[in-house]
Amino acid sequence: MHAYRTSMSVVALTIALAAAGSARAELSSSIRIVLQKSRHYDPTDLFLRRGDTITLINGDDSMIHHAFIEADRFAFDAGDQEPGKQATLTLKEPGNFIIQCGIHPKMKLTLHVQ
Numbered sequence: 001m002h003a004y005r006t007s008m009s010v011v012a013l014t015i016a017l018a019a020a021g022s023a024r025a026e027l028s029s030s031i032r033i034v035l036q037k038s039r040h041y042d043p044t045d046l047f048l049r050r051g052d053t054i055t056l057i058n059g060d061d062s063m064i065h066h067a068f069i070e071a072d073r074f075a076f077d078a079g080d081q082e083p084g085k086q087a088t089l090t091l092k093e094p095g096n097f098i099i100q101c102g103i104h105p106k107m108k109l110t111l112h113v114q
C-alpha cells in the first residue's frame with residue numbers, strides 16, 4: 001500500500017516537471033521535426049528562432065539520406081542516415097540556411113533563423 005502511494009506521487013511529480021519543462025521550452029527554444037521521405041523534406045521551409053533544434057527523421061523504408069549544410073559561418077553534416085534514423089541540429093546563428101541531401105540533389109529545406 002505504501003509503495004503504491006509512493007509511485008503515484010512520483011508520477012505526479014514527473015507530470016509536473018514535464019509541464020514546467022514544456023512551458024519553459026515555449027519561451028526559449030523549441031524542437032521541430034522534419035521528415036525525409038520520397039526524396040523530399042517535409043516541410044520545405046522552417047521559421048525558427050536562434051537556439052531552436054530540429055530533428056531530421058528518415059521516414060523512408062529503404063532510402064538513405066544524407067543531410068548537410070554548407071554555410072559561411074558554420075557547417076553541418078548528418079552523415080548517411082539509414083531508414084528510421086534521426087539526426088539533430090541546433091541553430092545557433094541567425095540567417096537563412098539550406099539543408100541539402102548528399103544523395104538526392106533536389107532535396108532542399110530552407111531554414112529561416114531569427
Ligand SMILES: [Cu+2]
Nearest residue numbers: 065066101104
Ligand atoms: Cu535524400
